[in-house]
Amino acid sequence: MKIKCLSRNPDDFLRETKRDIHKVPRNYDPKLHPFEAPREYVRALNAAKLERVFAKPFLGSLDGHRDSVSVIRKHPTSLSLLLSGAYDGEVRVWNITKRNCVKSVQAHDGLVNGVCGHPNGEYIFSVGADKQIKQWNITVEGDIQDQPKSTILGRSVFQDIDHHGKDNFYATCGAGVNIWDEERTEPIRYFTWGVDSIHHVKFNPVETNILGAAASDRSILLYDMRGSTPLRKVILKLRSNAISWNPMEAFIFTVANEDYNCYTFDMRKLSIPLNVHRDHVAAVMDLDYSPTGKEFVTAGYDHCLRIFKLDQGHSREVYHTKRMHRVHTVCWSLDDKYIMSGSEEMNIRLWKARAWEKLGTLKSRESTALQYNDKLKNKFGNHPQVRRILKHRHVSKMIFHNTREIRKIREAAKKREQNRMENSKIGTVQYTSERESHVIGEKE
Amino acid sequence: MDKSKSKKSKTFKSKPKASGKKSVQYETSAEDKFGSSHKGRRHRFSISHKYVNPFPDNNKTSTDKDQMVQEFTINVGQLSESKVKHHVNNWSKRKKWLHSDDKPGKIGSKTKNTRKQNSTEWRKDKKNKEYQISRKLEDPFPGDAPVDPKKLEKYRRTDTDELTEARMLSGKPEMRLTKAKTDYAVELSARSDFLLPDNSGGIEADEGEDTADLKQYDIINAVDITSASKSFDLKLPLFGPYHMNYSRNGRYLLLGGAKGHVAAIDWQTKKLMCEMNVMERTHDVKWLHIETMFAVAQKEWTYIYDNQGIELHCLKALNKPLQLEFLPYHFLLATGSSEGFLSYLDVSVGKLVTSTRTGYNRLDVMCQNPSNAVIHFGHAGGTVTLWSPNVKKPLAKLLCHHMGVTSVAVDNSGNYMATSGMDRQLMLWDLRNYKCLHKYRIQSGAGHLSFSQSGHLAASMGSVVQVYSDAYRQKIKSPYLIHRLDSCISGLQYCNYEDVLGVGHSNGFSSLLIPGAGEANFDGFEANPYQTKKQRRQAEVKMLLEKVQPEMITLDNTALSKVDTVTMGRDIEERNKLRYLEEKKISYTPKYRMKGKSSGLKRENRKQGVKNRVIKDDIKEILKEKRREKREKTLQNQRGPKHVLDRFKRNKE
Structure with missing residues (x-):
């Protein structure tokens, strides 16, 4: 007969010296880990609470502008540099890491309508209300000379400027869209279509020859730089303020609209938006995609920023401070960690893209714990207690009341529509989906 | 000893899947000696039909790719014998060519480049049959090593299988992905199983031998000296009979004599932590969540002492207690009182959670279901009732015996319950469908029952302890071990993570060796017998953070991670109405x-x-x-x- 008893040598389970870490043998047998679901649920609840505890998104403000900030743009090659233009014609370069202004120049008479950088990061362009396009040399540290490298005087005011993703071309808009070669003083292309008062233009970062523009006749236009005529346009009920291309999916773009909503479109089918994003209670002024292409941030006339997920209709986050006024412009940093916003009260603010995220390098244990918490939040996110905690956001009184009011208006409209359908002859009043209802028409 | 260990260790031998292709594989492995690496070989094949003809004397000049493919398919053993023969000839030729100096690798640098290009292109095309076949040839054991399905079963949670049954349009891909991920996790855990350091003990009887004939004396003589030291007797004739309780990590022992003697011992080192006489009758003793605190059910009230023996609390809310149960994940101390009250007290905040009048008289037969924290009571009428703090009525009532129930025990998985009654029956129940699995007639009603981690069942009858191994899977023919004491047994519990059964009796305490009773490998984050003070403190904080609320005690403890279809259905019905x-x-x-x-x-x-x-x-x-x-x-x-x-x-x- 053979007999064996469990017999452990304690030395196998104790650390050898005091400086060692404790040995923790693991056994993943589910029998040894009872109450798996309830314990995970409690952990998820704790994770959700901790997320809200650590949600402190505001990092700091960059002050120095002497008038409202009209535009901020990322520097194409340096993560720490930020370009901004103000209503008094000043262009500033900021160092975000040091949170100081590197350089400021009086670039234009009247407001600065747009700034952009060359993809190699060696010079920047600015357009202003003085009908001028100015090109400035910029050093690696962000220093620019007091005098522009070159100046082009146009026939009309330029409303916006954006640079081609790879080559030496840039586009301006105003009366129509112009494509410029950097070597020349005359545009190489000139696009017009109907009433041309275009206030925003943006190159596609992936399909670099495609560009989109927003016009004041409520339309969104698409151009191909290689062709001579515009490609398509879609007309919405109200005008769009800005347009942003998805950096990962080349055919998807989102527009910020005056009717408080954002609309995500597929370039190939403009007749119906892919998604309607709503939560703002005033016009959306600007938006920018995160480099992952899964989220975008919007600047609202209602004194707040909101972060939307691409596939969701409501925002996952709202940022506001007591002192922040109407937000004119916003951008999402290329490392997917920060958000910069420029607002009416002359400040540029720096925010975290994920409000609860811990900045700086994480130890591996720390990051695994955070990942585990994320997974738990995902798994139990639909349980009422967890969801309540995760969804709760404090908003200003104005937004709170306006949201309620808008909800009432929407419900009333819906009810009215329903009544109309019920009380009219079948087939005379058609049901229109929310997504369809905002588009007036598509033209080619 | 060693032999038994090697026999017990269930290392799974991976067998090659494609045993039918054996001969071919040997050939290739022989060839492998010459072909330096996979990459190099692939190059050579690709060149062979492009630049150098390796079979110049062959009538069928195999410059064509398809031709090569055909040859390889023969190699895999799908075509007739004659063709295989022909092919083997080809192979020997090829080997010769591999040895010879005029290898195509020695051609100038330009060709090298082109060759590289060519090979990468060839490799890129993963669907290329030739590529696939060449891979097959190179790897004698293709794919991952198989996993023992028994081990997969061990790590699989029951609720994950439901994912496939869900019929929904949205979120289906995510569900599928989740399922794939869980399966992968299960597979990885099963694969990591053989890394566990220890194997469980046991007794291996030769033919004609019966383990029940073994005496403790024999076991002590057969095992090593550290294990032998775990068998001991404490002679305490003055204050007995003794109740006892092991801490969750199996390291500490608590003894409570009915006449007031309470002692806490680190039983492995035989170090006494504290000893006192509470000068009152005690009914039960229980460790709380850590080994610095324990509760004692005394004559009038329940008391909490620390490991120095200092009285920390007198819980007047838990009065006239007869039985104590501690629910470690909920931090609840449950008592069954002599007046028929079941009371739960949250020891983390010191508040009474509920106190339920059960409607029965003395609640002196009590146990907890370790998997769902439901309390089981055995009653004089022969019923067993199941209780949670959230419901004022029993969750379930089972008529188990025709006479009074003397003891109840639930195994670690929470699926099986053992009961014993005055009618001299020992019954095993399946708690998933509340049906009796097995029924045994024993000499007298078992006064105490206890399940071990590996599923051994110990029953005390008067002064005799009988141990049954694997009691619920099959009908037991004879006990695994029998031990006779000289006094009446008053407490019985298996020690976690040890092959030890503790027996409290009127003359003191005995620690018995039961090989194969304990779980061999502990999880350091769950219960660590070798915990240091610092670790204990940290673990306490973690436990408190993860305290499960008493509202979550239900019969089905996986309900939280499932979709609540019942409520949803009811809601829909209401709405439709x-x-x-x-x-x-x-x-x-x-x-x-x-x-x-x-x-x-x-x-x-x-x-x-x-x-x-x-x-x-x-x-x-x-x-x-x-x-x-x-x-x-x-x-x-x-x-x-x-x-x-x-x-x-x-x-x-």
Whole structure:
């Protein structure tokens, strides 16, 4: 007969010296880990609470502008540099890491309508209300000379400027869209279509020859730089303020609209938006995609920023401070960690893209714990207690009341529509989906 | 010893899947000696049909790729014998060519480049048959090593399989992905199983031998000296009989003599932590969540002491306790009192959670289900009742015996329950369907029952302890071990993570060796026998952070991670009902009245008033109907044939 008893040598389970870490043998047998679901649920609840505890998104403000900030743009090659233009014609370069202004120049008479950088990061362009396009040399540290490298005087005011993703071309808009070669003083292309008062233009970062523009006749236009005529346009009920291309999916773009909503479109089918994003209670002024292409941030006339997920209709986050006024412009940093916003009260603010995220390098244990918490939040996110905690956001009184009011208006409209359908002859009043209802028409 | 260990260790031998291709594989492996690496070989093949013809004397000049493919397919052993022969010839030729100096690798650098290009292109095309086959040839054991399905089963959670049953349009891909991920995790855990450091113990009987004949003396002689030291007797004849309790990590032992003697011992090192006499009758002792605190059920109230023996709390809320149970994940101390109250006290905040009047007299047979924290009571009427703090009535009642229940025990998985009664029966129950699995007649009703981590069942009958191995899977023919003591047994518990059974009796305490009773490998984050002070403190904080609320105690403890289809169905039903409750049409034209009382508004108001009255009457009617239905239902229930269990109902109307 053979007999064996469990017999452990304690030395196998104790650390050898005091400086060692404790040995923790693991056994993943589910029998040894009872109450798996309830314990995970409690952990998820704790994770959700901790997320809200650590949600402190505001990092700091960059002050120095002497008038409202009209535009901020990322520097194409340096993560720490930020370009901004103000209503008094000043262009500033900021160092975000040091949170100081590197350089400021009086670039234009009247407001600065747009700034952009060359993809190699060696010079920047600015357009202003003085009908001028100015090109400035910029050093690696962000220093620019007091005098522009070159100046082009146009026939009309330029409303916006954006640079081609790879080559030496840039586009301006105003009366129509112009494509410029950097070597020349005359545009190489000139696009017009109907009433041309275009206030925003943006190159596609992936399909670099495609560009989109927003016009004041409520339309969104698409151009191909290689062709001579515009490609398509879609007309919405109200005008769009800005347009942003998805950096990962080349055919998807989102527009910020005056009717408080954002609309995500597929370039190939403009007749119906892919998604309607709503939560703002005033016009959306600007938006920018995160480099992952899964989220975008919007600047609202209602004194707040909101972060939307691409596939969701409501925002996952709202940022506001007591002192922040109407937000004119916003951008999402290329490392997917920060958000910069420029607002009416002359400040540029720096925010975290994920409000609860811990900045700086994480130890591996720390990051695994955070990942585990994320997974738990995902798994139990639909349980009422967890969801309540995760969804709760404090908003200003104005937004709170306006949201309620808008909800009432929407419900009333819906009810009215329903009544109309019920009380009219079948087939005379058609049901229109929310997504369809905002588009007036598509033209080619 | 060693031999038994090697036999017990269940290392899974991976066998090659494609045993039919054996001969071919050998050939290739022989060839492998010359071909330096996979990459290099692949290059050579690709060149062979491009630049150098390796079979110049062959009539079928195999410059064509398809030709090569065919040859390889022969190699895999799918075609007729003659072709295989032909092919083997080719192979030997190829080997010669591989040895010879005029290898194509020695051609100039330009060709090298082109060759590289060519090979990468070739490799890129993963669907390329030739590529696939060449891979097959290179790897004698393709794919991952197989995993023992038993181990997969061990790590698989039951609720994950439901994912496949969910029928929904949205989120299906995510569900599929989740399922794939869980499967992968299960596979990885199963694969990591063989890394566990220890194997469980056991006794291996030769033919004609019976393990039940073994005495403790034999076991002690057969095992090593450290294991032998775990078998000991404490002679404490003055204050017995003794109740006992092991801490969750199996390291500490608590003894409580009925006449007031309470002692806490680190039983492995035999170090006494504290010893005192509470000068009162004690009924039960229990460790709390860590080994610095324990609860003692005394004559009048429950007390909490620390490991120095200092009285920390007197819990007057838990009065007249007979039995104690501690639910470690909920931080609840449950007591069954002599007045029939089941009380739960949250020891983390010191507040009474609930106190339920069970309607039974003395609650002196009590145990907890370790997998779902449900408390089981055995009663004098032969029933076993299941309780949670959230429901004032038992969750379930089982009529287990014809006479009083003497002891109840639930195994670690929470699926099986053992009961024993005065009717000299020992019964095993499946708690998933509340059915009796096995029924045994024993000499006398077992006074105490205890399940070990590996599923051994110990039963005490008077002064005899019998141990049954694997009691619920099959009908037991004979006990695994039998031990006779010289005094009446008053407490019985297996020690976690050790092959030890602790027995408290009227003359003290005995620690018995039961090989194969304990779980061999502990999890350091769950219960660590070698915990340091610092680790203990950290673990306590973690436990408190993860404290499960008492509201979450249910019979099915996986309910939280499942979709609540029942409530959803009920909601939908309610909603549908509402939709079909149509408003009655009222045809009422108000009478014409004089003196301006029939203006448009006034007529409308009168009309509305009548309408409202009608609706109100309607609702009243409906409620009346409902009440009537309910009454009828209850009457029907009363009139119907009596169920066997009806006699145990508390509220007889």
